[in-house]
Amino acid sequence: MLDIIFSEHTLITGLGLATPLLFCALGGSICSKAGNFNIALEGFMLIGAFFGVVGSYFFKSPLAGVLLAVAASLAASMLYGLFLLQFKAHEVILGFGFNMFAIAITGWLLEPVFGGKGSFYDPSIPSLKAIDIPVVGQIPVLRCLSGHNILVYLGWASVIVLYLLLYKTAPGYKMRALGENKDAISTNGLSALKYAYLVEMLVGVCCGLAGAYLSIGGLTMFTENMTAGRGFIAVAAVGFSGAYIPLAALASIVFGIANAVAIQLQGLGMPTQFVDMIPYILTILMLLPEMYKHKKI
Amino acid sequence: MENIVLQLNHITKVFPHPEKPVVANDDVSFELRQGEVHALVGENGTGKSTLMNILYGMLLPDEGTITLEGERVAFKNPRDAIAHGIGMVHQHFMLVPSFSVAENLVFTYEPKKGIFVDLKEAEKIASELSETYGLYVDPKKKIRECTLSMQQRVEILKILFHGAKILIFDEPTAVLTPQESAELFKAFDALKKAGKSIIFITHKLKEVMAAADRATIMRKGKVIDAVKISGTSMEELAGKMIGKKIDVTVRKMKNTGGPEKDRKSVLRMEHISTEENISGMSLKDVTLDVKEGEIIGIAGIGGNGQELIVEVAAGLFRRLKQGRVLYRGEEIHKLSPGTMRSIGIAHITGERYIRGVSSQSDIYDNMVMGFHRKEEYSSGMFLRLKKLRAWIRELVQEFNIKTSSVTTPIMNLSGGNVQKCILARELSLAEDLIIAEEPTRGVDIGSIEFIHNQLLQKAGRGYGVLLVSTDLDEVLSLSSRILVMNAGRIIGEVDPEEPDVEKKIGLYMAGVGKADRGDRE
Incomplete structure (x- = not known):
């Protein structure tokens, strides 16, 4: 039984399932370092997922789907930024508001755009194709890294790119300063607001890619509230890692693999209700050390 | 050059x-x-x-x-x-x-x-x-x-x-x-x-x-x-x-009344030394005595320990290293601020919107604080609301607080009127000691006059008043004696009626001049 659970197949599925979490956790980590504990990842992702299908369906191109997903999620995150940074809304209430807004708007748009209710599925919509990495594809175990679509690879690359951006470049320094001493930026005569918006842009793009992966990464379909709490698991990954990008990425991948294991268990006849709990229980377990550190328990 | x-x-x-x-x-x-x-x-x-x-x-x-x-x-x-x-x-x-x-x-x-x-x-x-x-x-x-x-x-x-x-x-x-x-x-x-x-x-x-x-x-x-x-x-x-005073300060307090030794001490601090507060200030061997019918003024440049004297006297800062605080001869420096208030020590705070009022509440709620514990207004379980309301209305009239209703949010009032609300509450709660910290800061001229007169009246009726203010005119005009603070110590005492008093206070404020009490660094 164990070899079925911990097979290469599980690993491949897990890496795929981890991708939307990874993108969201990366965006969330940057936000968190910049002083915005963003819980609207879920909402941005859902909007991205919807417009991913829209783009792919109307332009007959999955790339157009990805671009539209990113654009829509970016628009949502900029709106979030406007409320947060300039209208000084409370970030938790604003986040909840955005998440509910995302569920409502995508659910409502389903009918006028696709003429259906609850969900939309059309096998003719092109989805992102799997890409094999030449040599890696031949090596046992390591071949799990091959055969994913472009967004999965992009996710892994983003870990490195965003890490370098945040910790090694001048704009990254400013973004991190935002979360610790905003005045350090303004006393040097620079606009803290500009960098705060830059942060919201990054999270918008990340969540857009996460959404696109969900809706056109494998099966092309959109169902109401299809993100199903993944944005909040990403928030947990951010909390667990202390918003440190490499740790947040690791946490996302662990969540993804746990999810894949859960699916395998389901196949083996374990009760669904129990299996479905696994990723969420894992979330709580992973947050325990962080909670302990802050003496909340 | x-x-x-x-x-x-x-x-x-x-x-x-x-x-x-x-x-x-x-x-x-x-x-x-x-x-x-x-x-x-x-x-x-x-x-x-x-x-x-x-x-x-x-x-x-x-x-x-x-x-x-x-x-x-x-x-x-x-x-x-x-x-x-x-x-x-x-x-x-x-x-x-x-x-x-x-x-x-x-x-x-x-x-x-x-x-x-x-x-x-x-x-x-x-x-x-x-x-x-x-x-x-x-x-x-x-x-x-x-x-x-x-x-x-x-x-x-x-x-x-x-x-x-x-x-x-x-x-x-x-x-x-x-x-x-x-x-x-x-x-x-x-x-x-x-x-x-x-x-x-x-x-x-x-x-x-x-x-x-x-x-x-x-x-x-x-x-x-x-x-x-x-x-x-x-x-x-x-x-x-x-600043030089161009207009000679009008002395509102007259040093008359019975000979000093006949008066009982209301508040006495004996050799108080405290630990440092968050801004790194501590009191060093502070001794002072507030007697019935006296207004003791504490002068000094802001941040020289005045706030600590107030906090120690009101029970808000209890980390004493040495010394004791006596209220009518009884030690009180271990009591909580609530107990201090209930035994009759009134505190008019300098932090009006932080400590003086609850800015979320209305005038009535702010003014009943303290009275709601008194037997007269509470049966233990239930408040005697009718009585309380009548009492607050009476206070609003007596202190001439300009508002259309007692249920107006306190933050809708001007600074002077908020201060009058605090004054009305504290002066009515006081049994025999009033600690007045910056009582007229940010208050319009009309209210200043009113507040000063209230303090003088209370002193006239035998209350002890500890007046802490960075407004030298205020201290000079109201106090019967003035203590000057510098760097957490009381560096000197002056009689506000002696000539050239301002120059002397200026010297003390700057930390120059001999310290009457103990050695300075």
């Missing part, structure tokens, strides 16, 4: 407010010479920081001009000012705690290697600058692990790295120990030798005398004078800082 590098000409800055606009700078002119340390002296809230923020490009003046090295300049933002060689060390450091010293030093002016920040180069810059100016820092250390004085050195090196020729220090010694302050002044000398000019904001006259070449004194938004330190004295500076 030296050339003038910087001139601020006729600067006026008004902060708009619908009812009472604040004139922070009123036609202020200021001159800085090449290579001098120039102290900008004045009490808190006299517009020193506003003036410097204008110079640093954080604020735009309403009127007036800036001339830098003979050229007229206008700074739209701090980056402009920095580009013109002006740097500022803020009172609250503008550092990022998780960054290293070197990273903070080059922040927003990072050296780059390709698209990345060149950390090695930054560390090199940090150690080089550190060596050049003899200001020790450890480039690799994280700021949150550095002492405050090292953080300050990072700030200084940072503005030197920006190429500053004029360095502004906003209350630089507020966070430093005396030894560290001495180190800082040594650094001033080194900077002077390197051809830098320094502006140094402070209200501590000792430091002015020790570190500055010249001083500009500000009071209530205006420049009073600019003097050479070698040709002045601390007393003269103190006099200019607190």
